[in-house]
Amino acid sequence: MAPWGYSKENGPATWHKDCPIANTGVRQSPIDLITTGQTCAKYDSNLKPVIVSYPAFSEATFLNNGHSVQFQPSAGNLSELSGGPLTKKYKFEQFHFHWGNNDSEGSEHRVNGKMYPAELHLVHWNSESPNFSSFQEAVGSNDPHALCVLGFFLKVGAENASLKPITDLLSKVKNAGSSVSFPGKFDLKAVLPETLTDYYTYDGSLTTPPLAECVKWIVFKEPIEVSTAQMEAFRAVDDGHGKPITGNYRPPCPLHTRTVAASFK
Numbered sequence: 001m002a003p004w005g006y007s008k009e010n011g012p013a014t015w016h017k018d019c020p021i022a023n024t025g026v027r028q029s030p031i032d033l034i035t036t037g038q039t040c041a042k043y044d045s046n047l048k049p050v051i052v053s054y055p056a057f058s059e060a061t062f063l064n065n066g067h068s069v070q071f072q073p074s075a076g077n078l079s080e081l082s083g084g085p086l087t088k089k090y091k092f093e094q095f096h097f098h099w100g101n102n103d104s105e106g107s108e109h110r111v112n113g114k115m116y117p118a119e120l121h122l123v124h125w126n127s128e129s130p131n132f133s134s135f136q137e138a139v140g141s142n143d144p145h146a147l148c149v150l151g152f153f154l155k156v157g158a159e160n161a162s163l164k165p166i167t168d169l170l171s172k173v174k175n176a177g178s179s180v181s182f183p184g185k186f187d188l189k190a191v192l193p194e195t196l197t198d199y200y201t202y203d204g205s206l207t208t209p210p211l212a213e214c215v216k217w218i219v220f221k222e223p224i225e226v227s228t229a230q231m232e233a234f235r236a237v238d239d240g241h242g243k244p245i246t247g248n249y250r251p252p253c254p255l256h257t258r259t260v261a262a263s264f265k
């Protein structure tokens, strides 16, 4: 697999070479979430609030993998996800971010064409399936809902004290391939909005190779605020070619016959 990335030479427009599903897939992510008109998100009153049980992580690795920064707790973590559009319980795997080099771009999903400066992805896998018993197996399972990713937009505003332990660590993983063990506990629950009631949900894929079409996406309407300094900290992380990662987001993909449901009017 040629090392994919986000530059002209190895960016999203080239991924189809190693990953044909990039162009042939009919449930690719991200998408532009349209809220009015023909193909707009449809209110579904059956959609319940998303339920997360995120006990503070005590052991985790914070990694710069050259295309994002990723927080991955040790295998023993008991964090779980259920509710919303889900019929099963999902286990937390990792969270990571996508961002741009200025405040007008950076998120992967868009709302009526609007991009936010960044997007946080909380990655989970279905822990109740008889067909797989690990994240890696889930990705390779062809199960349409093997994974569930919660997407939160980031917008510039007040400093986010809950995310400060993460943004303060970015300088320690400036070089691609570098990782640190996360010092102390991290309370992910504190990062999220109180109520997880208002979201868009649709069937999609990983937004990076292998672009597997196994993701139930849940993208929350309410953005999370971070300060300009916190945004700048992301933009100082390197991509392994001596350049900062300044746009690790894939452009929106065609909806095809999919519909997007909204849990709110």
Ligand SMILES: C[C@@H](CNC(=O)c1ccc(S(N)(=O)=O)cc1)Cn1ccc2ccccc21
Residues within 6 Å of the ligand: 121, 123, 136, 139, 140, 149, 205, 206, 207, 208, 209, 210
């Ligand atoms: C899943 C890959 C690693 N990628 C991810 O785990 C991942 C998770 C979430 C997103 S996002 N941005 O959609 O939330 C994107 C990628 C490893 N891996 C496992 C099998 C496998 C096969 C080929 C190549 C890589 C493979």
Ligand SMILES: [Zn+2]
Residues within 6 Å of the ligand: 096, 097, 098, 121, 207
């Ligand atoms: Zn992501």
